[in-house]
Amino acid sequence: MTRYIIRRILQAIPLLFIISVILFVLMQNMGDPLATMGGRTITRSAERERLTRQLGLDKPIYMQYLYWLIGNDWDKFDRDGDGIEESPGIRKGILRGDFGTSLVNRGIPVTTVIGDRLPNTLILMLTAELVIILFSLGIGVYSALRQYSFMDNLITGISFIGYSMPIFFIALVSMYIFSVNFKRWGLPYLPTVGMFDPQVGKTASEVLRHLILPVFSISFISLAAYSRYIRGTMLEVLNQDYIRTAKSKGIPRRDIIFVHALKNASLPIVTIIGLDLPLLLAGAVVTERIFAWPGMGRLFLDHLTRSDTPVVMGILLLISVAVVVFQILTDITYAWLDPRITYK
Amino acid sequence: MKKTHWMFTILILLSLVLASCAQATQAPEATEPPVVETEPPAEATEPPTEATEPPAEATEPPAAERKVATFIWTQEFDTLNPLYTNMWFAAITHQLWLSYAWDFDDQGNPNPVLITEMPSQDNGGISEDGTTITLTLRDDIFWSDGTPVTADDFIFTWQMTIDPNNTVAQVSPYDLLTSVEAPDPKTVVMNFAEPFAAWAGTMWHGILPAHILRPVYEAEGTIDNAEWNRNPTVGVGPYNFAEWESGSYARFVANENFWLGKPAIDEVFFRFVPDDASQVAALKAGEGDLGTFIAYSDIPGLQDAGVNIVTVFSGYNEGWYMNLSPEKGHPALQDVRVRQALAYGFDRFTLNKDLLLGLTVPAATYWDNTPYAFPDAEPYPYDPAMANQLLDEAGWVDSNGDGTRDKDGVELVLRYGTTTREIRQDTQAVVQQQYQEIGVGVELLSYDSDIFFGGYGDGGPSATGELDISEWSDTTDYPDPNMAYWLCSEIPSDESPAGVNWQYICDEELDALFQLQNTQVDFAERQATFHQISKIVFDKVYWLGVWQDPDTFAIGPRLQNVKISGSTPFYNIYEWDLVP
Numbered sequence: 001m002t003r004y005i006i007r008r009i010l011q012a013i014p015l016l017f018i019i020s021v022i023l024f025v026l027m028q029n030m031g032d033p034l035a036t037m038g039g040r041t042i043t044r045s046a047e048r049e050r051l052t053r054q055l056g057l058d059k060p061i062y063m064q065y066l067y068w069l070i071g072n073d074w075d076k077f078d079r080d081g082d083g084i085e086e087s088p089g090i091r092k093g094i095l096r097g098d099f100g101t102s103l104v105n106r107g108i109p110v111t112t113v114i115g116d117r118l119p120n121t122l123i124l125m126l127t128a129e130l131v132i133i134l135f136s137l138g139i140g141v142y143s144a145l146r147q148y149s150f151m152d153n154l155i156t157g158i159s160f161i162g163y164s165m166p167i168f169f170i171a172l173v174s175m176y177i178f179s180v181n182f183k184r185w186g187l188p189y190l191p192t193v194g195m196f197d198p199q200v201g202k203t204a205s206e207v208l209r210h211l212i213l214p215v216f217s218i219s220f221i222s223l224a225a226y227s228r229y230i231r232g233t234m235l236e237v238l239n240q241d242y243i244r245t246a247k248s249k250g251i252p253r254r255d256i257i258f259v260h261a262l263k264n265a266s267l268p269i270v271t272i273i274g275l276d277l278p279l280l281l282a283g284a285v286v287t288e289r290i291f292a293w294p295g296m297g298r299l300f301l302d303h304l305t306r307s308d309t310p311v312v313m314g315i316l317l318l319i320s321v322a323v324v325v326f327q328i329l330t331d332i333t334y335a336w337l338d339p340r341i342t343y344k
Numbered sequence: 345m346k347k348t349h350w351m352f353t354i355l356i357l358l359s360l361v362l363a364s365c366a367q368a369t370q371a372p373e374a375t376e377p378p379v380v381e382t383e384p385p386a387e388a389t390e391p392p393t394e395a396t397e398p399p400a401e402a403t404e405p406p407a408a409e410r411k412v413a414t415f416i417w418t419q420e421f422d423t424l425n426p427l428y429t430n431m432w433f434a435a436i437t438h439q440l441w442l443s444y445a446w447d448f449d450d451q452g453n454p455n456p457v458l459i460t461e462m463p464s465q466d467n468g469g470i471s472e473d474g475t476t477i478t479l480t481l482r483d484d485i486f487w488s489d490g491t492p493v494t495a496d497d498f499i500f501t502w503q504m505t506i507d508p509n510n511t512v513a514q515v516s517p518y519d520l521l522t523s524v525e526a527p528d529p530k531t532v533v534m535n536f537a538e539p540f541a542a543w544a545g546t547m548w549h550g551i552l553p554a555h556i557l558r559p560v561y562e563a564e565g566t567i568d569n570a571e572w573n574r575n576p577t578v579g580v581g582p583y584n585f586a587e588w589e590s591g592s593y594a595r596f597v598a599n600e601n602f603w604l605g606k607p608a609i610d611e612v613f614f615r616f617v618p619d620d621a622s623q624v625a626a627l628k629a630g631e632g633d634l635g636t637f638i639a640y641s642d643i644p645g646l647q648d649a650g651v652n653i654v655t656v657f658s659g660y661n662e663g664w665y666m667n668l669s670p671e672k673g674h675p676a677l678q679d680v681r682v683r684q685a686l687a688y689g690f691d692r693f694t695l696n697k698d699l700l701l702g703l704t705v706p707a708a709t710y711w712d713n714t715p716y717a718f719p720d721a722e723p724y725p726y727d728p729a730m731a732n733q734l735l736d737e738a739g740w741v742d743s744n745g746d747g748t749r750d751k752d753g754v755e756l757v758l759r760y761g762t763t764t765r766e767i768r769q770d771t772q773a774v775v776q777q778q779y780q781e782i783g784v785g786v787e788l789l790s791y792d793s794d795i796f797f798g799g800y801g802d803g804g805p806s807a808t809g810e811l812d813i814s815e816w817s818d819t820t821d822y823p824d825p826n827m828a829y830w831l832c833s834e835i836p837s838d839e840s841p842a843g844v845n846w847q848y849i850c851d852e853e854l855d856a857l858f859q860l861q862n863t864q865v866d867f868a869e870r871q872a873t874f875h876q877i878s879k880i881v882f883d884k885v886y887w888l889g890v891w892q893d894p895d896t897f898a899i900g901p902r903l904q905n906v907k908i909s910g911s912t913p914f915y916n917i918y919e920w921d922l923v924p
Contacts, residue, residue: 030794031792031794031795031798031802032794032795032797032798032799032802032804033794034799034802035793035794035795035796035797035798035799035802035804036793036794036797037430037513038430038797039429039430039431039432039435039513041430041818041819042797042818042829042844042846043430043797043799043844044514044516044828044844045828045834045836045840045842045843045844046515046516046519046842047513047514047515047516048799048842049842050508050515051511051513052801052842054508054511055511079508079509080508081508087509101568101569104422105422105423105574106422106423106428106511106568106573107423107428107568107569107570107573108423108569108573108574113590116589116590116591117590117591120591120592172621172622172625175622175625176625179625179629180625180628180629183629183630189629191629191631192622192625192626192629192631193416193615193617193622193625193626193631194592194593194615194617194631195592197631198412198414198593198595198611198613198615199410199412289618289619289622290619290621290622291622292592292615292616292617292618292619292622294589294590294591294592294616295591298591298618299590299591302420302618305792305793305794306794307794
């Protein structure tokens with residue numbers, strides 16, 4: 001197993017390199033970072049020339065990538081526009097742990113920009129994932145045990161409705177119902193946006209209260225897909241011979257369902273969760289935007305639309321690494337769940 | 345699976361605890377006075393001759409009585425250092441905690457803040473030849489750590505702006521200064537090589553605390569990475585910076601020692617809400633006291649919810665920029681009669697009434713709602729018959745019967761591009777339909793802002809001349825009328841890719857007038873020049889106004905005494921109040 005993990009990590013290195021090259025090239029074609037630096041007016045020509053030079057955007061794309069990768073402290077630059085390259089670079093490059101600084105939040109290290117948002121995203125997304133897994137397990141198992149019953153059909157119907165609704169619609173409708181209208185009707189209401197009420201302060205209870213609507217919006221759609229999937233795999237397992245054997249041995253029904261059936265049914269579910277977990281780091285772009293949740297999804301969108309290559313590359317690389325790591329963890333979980341699986 | 349669930353639970357609880365503990369911002373604690381710098385100023389400045397006492401420690405009101413106003417900001421600040429941003433949402437925030445040397449009231453009149461009076465030739469503040477401007481600083485202004493504000497801070501700000509080691513957002517117009525001198529700690533003398541008329545609208549929008557940032561510059565050779573840029577614990581204004589949490593909020597607490605009086609509101613809380621619909625919901629739910637850039641379609645609903653709508657002009661007008669490049673633009677646009685026909689054939693009045701709910705009117709000139717607009721200009725009326733007549737006279741007729749006019753084998757089909765903003769796309773659809781009636785074809789194109797506003801070197805569609813008509817909303821150096829879009833020297837090319845004359849217009853008469861106004865420090869003379877400029881632009885239809893584009897503020901029912909200025913909206917924020 002250890003050799004397998006080491007091999008997978010070594011395989012990931014060239015993969016991440018190729019991914020970084022592709023993403024960097026794509027980012028260069030996403031827009032002009034100077035286009036929005038003029039505020040509400042167009043960036044003036046002299047300022048554009050100066051900033052292009054000072055921010056190193058006048059260099060060829062392969063040189064910009066090289067600086068991003070290995071740094072530019074071995075090279076010299078013309079910062080004052082006199083045609084003489086006399087100022088040494090200060091970047092160390094990502095291979096030496098320097099992800100650079102944001103073009104938008106000038107001077108702020110990319111690691112700080114991302115680090116500020118990551119905890120907020122984890123709070124939102126892990127809560128949502130927990131809700132999704134718990135409820136989908138409950139609903140999926142319940143539906144599988146009562147196949148084609150009224151409740152099964154009802155749950156199936158609601159699942160399809162939930163799955164077919166766009167998240168922005170759920171988010172805005174729930175905001176208007178539970179926040180705006182409930183307040184107008186004099187009912188207990190939920191907050192519309194943000195993480196806390198400024199009059200109260202940022203307490204755990206405030207954060208939890210502000211989590212309800214975003215988590216509901218994210219969960220509602222995913223819950224439908226997950227529960228349908230669990231229902232299907234549970235039905236498949238419940239018809240296996242070993243379940244029948246367990247029943248004939250007189251094992252209690254609860255043990256048969258939750259120990260024998262669910263454990264085996266969870267193997268494909270682990271695959272889905274394994275694929276989902278790294279994406280949690282990316283946040284939920286639409287939900288975070290609507291509920292003004294200060295997470296990674298909003299960060300990504302804000303900086304992508306302003307062509308902030310260092311920050312966008314940092315986020316994408318973080319997700320790429322997370323995908324690789326979680327795939328390895330998924331493989332390990334497979335082996336734990338199914339002793340027949342071995343890795344060489 | 346049980347273990348997995350436990351792991352999730354622990355992780356969430358841990359995250360919640362960390363998030364709420366690490367940056368706990370209990371409102372009552374937020375009233376602490378700003379951190380007092382223990383570091384001595386690098387270069388001590390002389391105290392003012394008649395200096396008042398430095399500010400005393402603030403006394404905080406009890407938590408229950410605190411007045412906290414929540415402002416909804418649809419864009420987060422990029423930085424709080426005024427040198428590094430042109431972002432509107434960042435710049436106007438400076439008026440709270442980093443006062444401009446002067447601002448403008450709701451009538452557009454200059455209003456001295458850090459200085460005793462506005463310099464003029466009458467009071468000797470501007471020299472006879474217009475090249476020297478002298479500012480006299482107030483005696484009673486102090487940074488929030490108690491250090492006096494002096495001329496040295498102005499000199500340092502100028503030095504940092506023009507220093508090539510700082511990647512500031514804008515060097516102009518400080519690069520026009522040959523020197524800034526301080527004959528005494530309360531006098532700033534600005535020396536220009538040539539008279540510079542636009543100084544009042546463009547200079548000293550926030551100054552830097554030299555005693556905080558000079559040591560940073562001396563240590564690092566730049567202030568690009570200064571902690572103050574993000575965490576400006578020392579400022580000068582009606583409010584003091586308290587904290588800024590990325591993506592979430594920023595807080596400013598009242599400066600008890602503000603020289604014009606303690607602000608009535610104890611704390612201003614900026615909440616960053618990027619989604620327009622969410623902003624409207626929060627305002628309706630009473631979770632925001634002020635919102636900005638409200639879509640016209642949302643105004644009736646907000647007014648029904650008791651929210652006041654205030655519109656102020658900041659010089660912005662939505663309009664069309666015609667591409668007059670002989671090589672890149674459509675040949676028909678070379679003829680002024682065709683451009684006038686486009687004006688007559690577009691029913692901008694109905695568009696303003698229907699799509700913009702009658703809350704706006706078509707702009708006649710680029711300088712509408714400023715003293716510099718040509719007073720006799722009225723928007724071209726909707727007159728398709730006149731449009732047809734002008735097009736016929738220009739020789740553009742439908743010779744092949746395909747419904748579109750043509751001339752010398754060239755079809756009159758114009759490439760009309762703008763951003764993806766909804767109202768602009770709706771406008772495009774209206775134009776396409778109306779121009780069908782006068783035999784003009786329109787190819788509609790829309791782009792994300794960072795692509796649409798991309799420069800010539802980055803292949804921006806407008807900058808490279810790919811479009812015949814480009815639409816966006818823009819202003820001058822408001823309230824100053826100066827701008828560079830029609831200068832011949834600003835036409836972009838491979839040799840000069842940074843040019844901003846994306847209309848490729850080189851009108852020598854217009855160019856000369858723009859050069860002239862830039863040096864006219866006398867208001868009446870400059871106004872007369874601008875009347876000529878705006879008349880030329882109007883008559884020759886170099887620019888066609890689609891609607892006047894005022895800034896829209898939504899003011900919640902709790903906010904009182906609010907006056908908003910177009911260029912410096914928070915000029916009287918210390919007088920604003922909150923009622924329960």
